[in-house]
Structure formats: structure tokens, C-alpha cells
Amino acid sequence: MSPRGVLPDMTSATRAALLLAVVAQACTYDEHLPQVDVKGTVIVPRAAATRMILDERTGVEAEVVDARFIGPVYLGAYSDIRYDIEAYPHPATGPIIGGELGNTYPYGGGTVGVFDFACYTSTLCKVVTGRYADYSSLLSFFSDTLGQPIVDEQGAEVQSPDYFRTSCYDLFEYTEDNELLFLAGEDGLDFKENADGDFEAEFTMWRVNYHAGMKVWGWMDAPDSEFDFTTCDPTNGQQFNQYSASFTTGSSHIDLLNFPSNYIDLGDFVVSEPFELTYEDADAFRDAAPTFTLVYDFQVGVEEEEE
């Protein structure tokens, strides 16, 4: 051995191998994080994607089934879900402070689809990601299906996908369509019709604080007759101030999972049977790598009327 230690006596190849071994060992280090990623499938009933649309030319109402009617689908992990707080299943809540229903103190959450600004203020709080393949899909849905054509800031109807693209690139200073979140592409659409005629999509709830016994629950925000969503806050989001234009791009309310009953209203679809995570701890959950199915089967306001 040389007086300077072990390493100088090794060949460079040996040293490199030793270094690689040390680096590789670092990759196996398990931090035993208390957070887990919860994955699975959400199923929304066909009714959530169905609307009666009046054909103004013929005066006849026709049933239209279209996944673009599906609003943002929210998921949250909670200590418990109770059936005696609201007229629909609702997470357990903390103390009532100041006349407001208590905070649910969620452990984490996620969504399938979020609000995105589709370049014109006429789309504010109306466009959800993962629903539209391209510009044409969005334009035709609002114009032909909803009867609410998208208009530009001068009030003129936007009919050309190319004009739409130009407006978006100009506003956001983008150079590619894939920078626009609301354009999913054919392969990026969230929901697919399943064999039962319902619609399902995969979800991931990132970094949820794991607690054995916690329950995953959620709801889908169904748009109203004007295709507005209660979970969107038009005053939230990115602020634009350009020449005479001044507007915010809209975003979801910041406390949706903490105070869901402030936002769930008639027609929304709620999970009636949450799934419970019974693994002992986060490590056991990771080892099992389970996936879950969450069914949004309880339509608020409809169940009671039928009874």
C-alpha cells in the first residue's frame, strides 16, 4: 500500500468501478417518504356526458352524448366520508368556525382536467383540459353543440382554427400547439367510453400524505345551462395587462377540497362509495402498488327527487 492510502494503488478502471458502485448504491436508498402517489381509474356515468340540445332550426330537442360535457373531476383523500352532513356523501369536517362549515383537512388530492384559458375572454372558466383534441374540436363544440360561439376580443366569432392559433401564439408568446394545455391531441383526451356506455379516465393523485384508513372521494363539477362551472374563480389565475386589455385567465378556487360543499351544487356527480386505503403505512402501499376505481355515481339533487 502506498503511503497515501488505498486509492492510489488501484487502476483507473477499478476506481471507476468503485465509484459506479457507490453511485448505484445511492439509487437504492429508500427514504420511506410518508407521501404516496395514488393511481387508478375514475368512472363518470353516461349521464354526465349527456345533454338535451335544442336544434334551433327544427325546434326539436335531441340527446347529445359528448365527453366534452364532462367537467373537471376532483379527487381528495380524507380521514372519513360521512352521509349525515350534506344531502350527498361528504368528507368529515373539523370544527365550525364563524358560521362556515368546518374544514375537511384533506391529506392530498388531484383532478382529471383543470381549467385552462383558451386565449379569448369568452372562454373564461369554460374550458377544461383533456377534453378537446384541437382548435376545431373546441370551436365546433362551442358553436354547434352549445350554441355559444367563441368570440374574439372585438366580439367577432372565431371560426378559423388558424386565427385561433394566431391569437393564442400572440397572447402567450408561444410557438407550438403543445404549449397550450387545453389542446390534448387525439391521444391525450382524458375520457374514453367504456363497454357500459359510461366514461372513464385514469388519474394520479400526486404526493398524498398516507394515513392508514384514509378514504378517497371526489366529485365532478357539471356545467350549468350556460356552461359555467361553480368551481372556477374568474378572478383567479394569470393576470394580463396588455394595452387596453386587462383580464385574469381564471382558475379553480383554492379551497375546493377543504370546503367542497361550498362548490357542489345540483347536477354535480359525487362518489357515493369512496375507496379506503388499508395498507399499514406508505411503504406497504408502495410495495403493493394498488390501483383503484372510483365511480361518480351520485347526482346531487336527482336522487332525492326520484325518491
Next chain:
Amino acid sequence: MSRLLLAVGLVSAFVACDRDNTQYFPQPVAEYPGVVDLGQFTPLTLADWLDPSVRVEKSIYDGLGENENPGQWGGATFTFQGTGGRVCVLVDPESVFWVQSVDARSPTDGYLCEDDNYDDGDLDLEVGLSAYYNGTPGVSIGNFEQVYEDSLGNEVVFEANECLMNGQRGQAGAHAGRATPEFCEIDTSLHPGRDYTVLLRLWSVPADDYVVHYAATVVELGIDDSCEDLTSAVASNPECALENEGTGEGFGTVEALFCAGELDDLCTEVE
């Protein structure tokens, strides 16, 4: 010359030693303990509030000294029962209203009235259900922080102070500055008959007598009324809704001039 400079330096040093600024270190005052509990308070009705003499008679007028235990909060507490509706809780510490000439942001040039910079104290207002108050009334000052344990045994610290005031940028949880009145609305509809604790947290005492005198009250609100409606119904400025909270010589006269809108005219040089 150097001897002269030395002499001037020595004189200056001795003069400097004459200022120890100990007046800025408040001392407890025997007649005004730093932690007091004022007991149960009956909220004023709107009719009580609109009557100037009843408003004063039924409201609290008192003073707070420095806490005799160094490093511990001082303050006053009192309770009222939930009315089943909304109430306005208001506190007006002395005295602040004649600081125009020393206002760093928009001083009034040529202000003639003497400005007493040492007679302002400050109290911060907190209100919540008594069940959530973690201080010991009359012994130690606490707050409204509590721990909620969910069904899986996880603990979350929550704030049960319902007196949330908005700051200049709209953020909740702000307090008014030096000696400025603070007020907030409390919705008791979910807890009628339950005790609510009002905490007047001692933020600072005046440097002149180490006692902050104040007026405080709780008033029932109508369905569509706000605290602003309440104060504007009886005064042009919340500072003037509960008058005479200070006890200093001439306080009442100056406050009356201020509330009548005549103080600035009186104290400003006519050009």
C-alpha cells in the same frame, strides 16, 4: 484649540449621559394590572347604540397597564353570549388623532397644535368561542389556537379567532396600527347562547403613563348591517363612535374638535 474641542466634547458627553430613555421601557402600574378579566358583557341593542348617553353608559371604559411578568402578553378579556345573529365588536384605544404633524407619510406643514407623541397605546382585537380560548382569564393571556384531531388520529392546529380584519392589500388577519380603533363582525347564528370571548391584546402602552385607556363594546347588528354602518350612523370616523376613551388633560376637548372636523382648521396656519 484642541483643549476647546476637548471641553466641548466632554460637555456633550455629559449632556448625552443625561438622557437614559428609560421612559421607553414601560413599568407596571399598580392601579392598572396588565392582565384583567372584565366578566360577562351584555351586547348593546341598536337602540342603545344610537343613544349617545346609553352607548357610553353600557360600553366598557377602562385602562390596561404593562404586564408585571416581563415577556408575557398583557390584555383584557370579557365574554358575551351568542345572540343568534351577528354582532359588531369594537375597541378604541387612546388616542392617535392628533398626530398629523408627525405623520411621516403626509405631514401637515405648519401644524400649530402641540403633538404628544407619547400618549398612544395599541390594542389588538381577537374574538372567538370561549371554548377555544386557551388563556386563563385574569391570569394569563392566550389565543384561539386549538388542535383538531380527525378520526384517524391526525392533529391539525387551527385558528378559531373569528375576528378577521383585512389589511390594506386585502389580506385577512391584519390589525389596525397604533391606537386606531379595531372592529369586526361576528356571526353567532350557529352558537346562540354560547359564550364568546373578546380579547383585547395589549400591543403597546403610551410612554407617558404606561397605561392605555380604551373603550370597547359589542353591539347587535341587523341582518344587512355592517360595523361600518354602525359607526357611520353615529360618527364621521370610527375614532369618534366611542368618545372620551383617554383620561389625559384636555383629551375630551381635542377629541371633540377632531370629531367635529375643526381640529385641522384650528391647528393649521392660515396663509
